Amino acid sequence: MRQKKWIISEFTAEHTEELARLYGVPKFVAATLLSKGITDREDIERLTRKDASSFHNPYLLKDMDKAVERIDEAIDNDEKITVYGDYDADGITASYILYTYLKTKTDNVDYYIPDRLDEGYGLSESAIDALTDTDLIITVDTGITACEQVEYAKSKGIDVIITDHHTPLDEIPDAVAVIDHKQTDCRYPYKELAGVGVALKLAYALSDCDESIFEKYCHIAAIGTVADLAELTGENRYIVQRGLDMLRCTRNIGLKSLFKVANIDHTAISASTIGFSIGPMLNAAGRVASAYMSMDLLLSDNPAEAFEMAQRLCDENNKRKNEEKTIADQAFEIIDNSSLADDGVIVVSGEGWHHGVIGIVASRITERYYKPSVVISTDGEFGKASCRSVEGFNLFEAIGACSNDLVKYGGHKMAAGLTLEQGKIEDFRNHINEYAKELLTEDVLTPKLHIDCELDMDEFTPENIEKLRIFEPYGIGNKTPVFCIKGAVIRSIRISKTHAFVNLEKDGIMFTVPAFNKAELFESAGSGDMIDVAGTLNINEYNGAVTAQMILNDWRYSDNFCVKREDVAASYRILSAVENTVEKDFVKAALDGISLHKFYICLNIMEELEIIKNAKTNGECITFERGVNFKGKTELEDSPLYRQYRSEERRR
Numbered sequence: 001m002r003q004k005k006w007i008i009s010e011f012t013a014e015h016t017e018e019l020a021r022l023y024g025v026p027k028f029v030a031a032t033l034l035s036k037g038i039t040d041r042e043d044i045e046r047l048t049r050k051d052a053s054s055f056h057n058p059y060l061l062k063d064m065d066k067a068v069e070r071i072d073e074a075i076d077n078d079e080k081i082t083v084y085g086d087y088d089a090d091g092i093t094a095s096y097i098l099y100t101y102l103k104t105k106t107d108n109v110d111y112y113i114p115d116r117l118d119e120g121y122g123l124s125e126s127a128i129d130a131l132t133d134t135d136l137i138i139t140v141d142t143g144i145t146a147c148e149q150v151e152y153a154k155s156k157g158i159d160v161i162i163t164d165h166h167t168p169l170d171e172i173p174d175a176v177a178v179i180d181h182k183q184t185d186c187r188y189p190y191k192e193l194a195g196v197g198v199a200l201k202l203a204y205a206l207s208d209c210d211e212s213i214f215e216k217y218c219h220i221a222a223i224g225t226v227a228d229l230a231e232l233t234g235e236n237r238y239i240v241q242r243g244l245d246m247l248r249c250t251r252n253i254g255l256k257s258l259f260k261v262a263n264i265d266h267t268a269i270s271a272s273t274i275g276f277s278i279g280p281m282l283n284a285a286g287r288v289a290s291a292y293m294s295m296d297l298l299l300s301d302n303p304a305e306a307f308e309m310a311q312r313l314c315d316e317n318n319k320r321k322n323e324e325k326t327i328a329d330q331a332f333e334i335i336d337n338s339s340l341a342d343d344g345v346i347v348v349s350g351e352g353w354h355h356g357v358i359g360i361v362a363s364r365i366t367e368r369y370y371k372p373s374v375v376i377s378t379d380g381e382f383g384k385a386s387c388r389s390v391e392g393f394n395l396f397e398a399i400g401a402c403s404n405d406l407v408k409y410g411g412h413k414m415a416a417g418l419t420l421e422q423g424k425i426e427d428f429r430n431h432i433n434e435y436a437k438e439l440l441t442e443d444v445l446t447p448k449l450h451i452d453c454e455l456d457m458d459e460f461t462p463e464n465i466e467k468l469r470i471f472e473p474y475g476i477g478n479k480t481p482v483f484c485i486k487g488a489v490i491r492s493i494r495i496s497k498t499h500a501f502v503n504l505e506k507d508g509i510m511f512t513v514p515a516f517n518k519a520e521l522f523e524s525a526g527s528g529d530m531i532d533v534a535g536t537l538n539i540n541e542y543n544g545a546v547t548a549q550m551i552l553n554d555w556r557y558s559d560n561f562c563v564k565r566e567d568v569a570a571s572y573r574i575l576s577a578v579e580n581t582v583e584k585d586f587v588k589a590a591l592d593g594i595s596l597h598k599f600y601i602c603l604n605i606m607e608e609l610e611i612i613k614n615a616k617t618n619g620e621c622i623t624f625e626r627g628v629n630f631k632g633k634t635e636l637e638d639s640p641l642y643r644q645y646r647s648e649e650r651r652r
Contacts, residue, residue, distance in 0.1 A: 002370055004449045004554050006534065008484065009035040016453070026464040031453035032471065032481045048470045054190075054238045055214070058205035061198070062186040063177035067161045068205050070136065070176050075106045079135035083111040084123060086141040086195065087291035089282040093224030094140035094163075094199035096298045097217045101203040110134075113291045116356055120384065121410075121417060123149040123160075134158055136176075138202075141165065141195025141224075144180050145410050147173045163198045165230075166410055167396060192231040192477070196224030197239060219246035220298070226271050227279030229415075231477030240271060240473050254297035257310035271473035284317035324357040328364050331375060341369060344440040345398070347429040349376035349383060359386035359415070366390060370447045372398070372436070378422050382407065387416040392444040393436070402431040449554050451534055455483045457507045460548045462539045482553060484534040487560045490527055490595075495519050502552070504533070515552040526588065526595025530558040563601050563645035565636060567594055571602035575612065581623050601645060608639040 011034045020030035023044060038044055058064050074081050081102060085095030095111050102109040114120070114127055123139055123146040131137065136159045139146070143162040150160045150173040160175040167182050179198060181188040193201070200214070200221045207213040222243025230236050247269050250256065255278075259266045262277050269278075285293035293313060300306040331348050335341050340348055346365055353361075358375040365373040366388040372395055376385040389395035394413040403409065405428040409418035420428055474480040488504040495501075500515040500522045513533050515521065525531065533555045540549040570591055574582060587599055594602075603615045603624070610627040611634060636642045 002446055003556070004447045006449050006451055006484070006554070006556075008451045009453060011035075011453070025467055026459045028453055028455055028459055028481075028483055029464070029467050029470075032468070035450075035452045035481075036471070036478075044470075050241050051238060054235050056189055056235060058201040058209070060188045061179050061181060061201060062183055062188070063179050064202070064205055067138075067163070067177035067179055067202060070159065070161060071102075071138070071206060074136045075102075078106065078108050080133050081106065081109045081136045081138065082131050082134040083109070084127070084137050084139045084142070085111060085113045085291075085295075086121065087113055087116050087285075088141075089227035089279045089294070090195045090224040090230075091141035092282055092291055092294045092298070093220045093227075094194075094196040095295060097196065097203055097220055098138065098140055098163075098199045100299070101206065101213065101217075105206075111295065113295060115290065120355075120419070122146055123153075125149060125152050128153050128156060128158065131158065132156070136161065139163060140199045143173065143175075144168045144178070144182075145173075145408070147171050149173075150175050163195070163202055165193050165195045165198050167412060190235045192233060192236055194221075194225045194228040194230040194236070196221045196228070197230070197236065200239070214242075215246065218243040219250055219252075222247060222271075223274055223278055223282070226274040226473075226475055227283065229476050232271065232473055232475035233477040237473070237478060240475070244269060244271070244473060252298065253303055253306045254300045254309065257300075257303065257306040258297065258313065260307065261310040261314050271475050275475070280320075281313050281317045284320045285313055320357055323354050324360050324364075327353050327357060328361045331361055331365060332368070335365070335369070343371075343429070343433050344436040344445075345372045345374065345429075345432050347374040347376065347425070347432065349378055349385075349425055351378050353377035355384055358384075359388070359417075362386045362388040370445060371440075374418075374428075374432070376420075376425060378425075381422060383420055383422050383425060385418045385420070387411070387418065389414045390444065391448065393439060398432055398435055398439075401435045402428055405431055449534060450479075450482065451484050452481045453483060455485050455537075457485070457509050460485075460509070460511070460537075462546050462548050465537045465539055465548055468537060480536045482534055482536055483550070484532055485550065486532045487530055487558045488533060490525060490529045490531060492527055493522050493525065495522075502533075504531075511548070511550070513550050513552050515555075518552060521555070524596040524600065526597070528593045529595045529597060530561045532556050532558050557597065561645065563598060563605070563642065565646070567598055568602045568605055568636060568642065570594060571599050572606065572611065574599075575606075575624065580625060581621050584620050584622065587622070601641065605636070605639045605642045605645075608641055609634045609636070 011031055016027050016030050019033060020027045038047060083095050083099045085091040095113060099111045112127060112131060114124060119127060122142045137153060138161045140163050142164055144164040144166050153160050162173055162175045162178040164180045168180060172178055181191050181193055200217055204213050218239055222240045225236050225240055232240055248267055258281060262281060264273060264277055282294045285291050293309060297306060297309045300309060330350055334348055335346060340346050346369060355377050358377050362373045362375040370390060372389045372393055374385050374387045376383040387395055395416050396411050396413050399409050399416055399418055405420055405424045407419040409416060411417055468481060485506060488506040490502060491505050492503045493500055498517045498519050500519040502513045502515060504511055504513060533550060533552060535550040535553040538549050538551060540547050574587060574590055584596060587596060591599060606612045607615055610629045612624045613627045615624040
């Protein structure tokens with residue numbers, strides 16, 4: 001992947017210091033307030049309290065009144081109601097909320113979750129055929145594009161209510177009610193609810209806006225909201241804030257079993273816990289087995305059975321991880337051994353790839369190559385795909401521009417899914433890349449790291465870092481603040497498997513930066529190198545000691561990096577002692593205080609002075625040829641690179 005472009009928020013020191021003084025917070029907290037557009041006391045108070053005013057009246061949602069009226073009628077007449085869900089964590093939690101709420105009003109209610117492999121996403125005619133005794137279908141987290149399926153249900157005498165949060169197409173299903181805040185004529189003030197959020201609003205409306213219903217279900221809604229990568233702003237933030245409080249003391253037997261099996265400390269559950277542990281485990285059933293496993297777990301009232309189900313979910317999640325790695329490795333091999341990596345949008349396909357994990361594989365491809373990706377699993381005549389995008393490229397619009405190649409599609413600007421005939425894959429690849437050619441500029445294809453501010457070392461304390469908690473919970477739309485420290489000197493690097501622990505010093509303060517799964521990034525760095533580091537801040541507690549810590553996100557060599565005359569001389573002596581090849585390990589051992597990176601700069605300086613030529617790195621060896629000035633005298637000042645790196649203002 002390309003080197004990240006650091007974008008540091010630009011606020012004047014005066015503005016930041018004024019805000020810090022006004023609200024009694026460190027400057028880096030004040031800068032974070034500014035970067036999030038929070039500038040006055042009212043905004044800060046709204047941020048720091050759980051503000052119920054952001055939980056809007058459910059009847060602001062278009063067709064909510066129609067939906068409530070029809071459901072009440074079905075309950076009064078003892079009609080059969082089926083909650084029709086989706087197989088991901090958002091759909092499962094949405095199904096759970098609406099089903100269990102309706103269960104308190106009528107015994108004549110059931111739920112249906114389609115099989116990912118056999119039925120695919122959304123409302124299907126085969127499922128409608130299976131629901132012959134149903135009078136009313138209520139979809140959750142799906143249905144906004146199911147125009148034909150709604151007509152088919154009506155032909156069978158079944159009414160349909162749609163609740164969804166996905167982007168509608170031009171045609172809206174002719175259902176009894178269609179609740180989706182993304183409809184252009186819906187005046188609902190918040191447009192980022194997940195499917196479970198819409199289901200919660202429906203249950204809340206059905207209860208005549210009983211606050212106890214929100215209290216009962218907000219922790220379930222928090223799981224679906226975070227797991228579906230919905231923005232943690234506005235109403236979603238309030239749902240998740242309150243939901244996390246309830247989740248830490250949940251009485252749900254299934255969730256408590258899941259926490260036990262996954263070794264989750266329920267008292268310290270955060271949005272990250274949902275995103276990296278709870279959500280993936282609930283998702284795993286729908287990806288590689290049956291989503292009913294997750295639904296059954298949430299509904300369980302038997303501790304022994306719940307524990308057994310939780311263990312099976314854990315096993316399925318491990319199976320999902322293995323399947324994902326196998327397919328990802330195959331996809332990487334295809335891409336690296338073809339011209340696909342040169343395309344703006346990477347479209348890769350494989351026979352029989354598991355539909356349940358290709359979305360995760362698409363995310364890994366996009367992360368690795370920093371390009372939009374479409375991963376297609378083919379099976380006979382058709383292929384099904386999951387797609388992921390990069391910041392600045394609307395994937396939903398791009399796929400829509402190629403709709404003639406597709407059977408169906410849906411999704412968001414950053415993630416989507418589609419179905420196409422296998423014979424159309426090459427046409428689709430060509431058409432989406434043609435569409436993307438002008439839009440995927442160099443800037444769009446450069447990964448960016450947004451940094452709230454540069455950190456002053458005198459503020460780098462556990463007490464100050466604790467004050468960042470006002471911004472939690474973190475997630476999409478409310479990202480964890482990122483800070484940078486410039487001009488820190490490496491004192492040592494400890495490698496542990498794939499991790500690096502970099503001991504740094506700046507302004508006389510020693511600190512350690514863990515670089516998890518980034519050990520390979522420090523292959524050329526070493527003691528004495530001056531670097532800039534960027535990452536998130538946390539408080540580390542170890543052996544009774546409490547220290548401030550930065551978890552590495554990215555790093556680069558500092559503008560203040562300095563190469564001295566004696567560094568070049570020491571590097572020259574190494575080359576004089578060998579013929580045309582020197583091993584990297586020998587360089588590291590022989591040049592005390594000079595890292596490989598600095599040695600490479602010295603090689604480039606000597607190339608400019610024609611002391612050597614054709615210096616190259618081949619695996620663990622460095623090769624070179626002696627130049628015309630190898631034995632002669634040269635002036636280091638004749639090297640532009642040396643003049644750049646030896647300048648006095650670089651030295652600290």
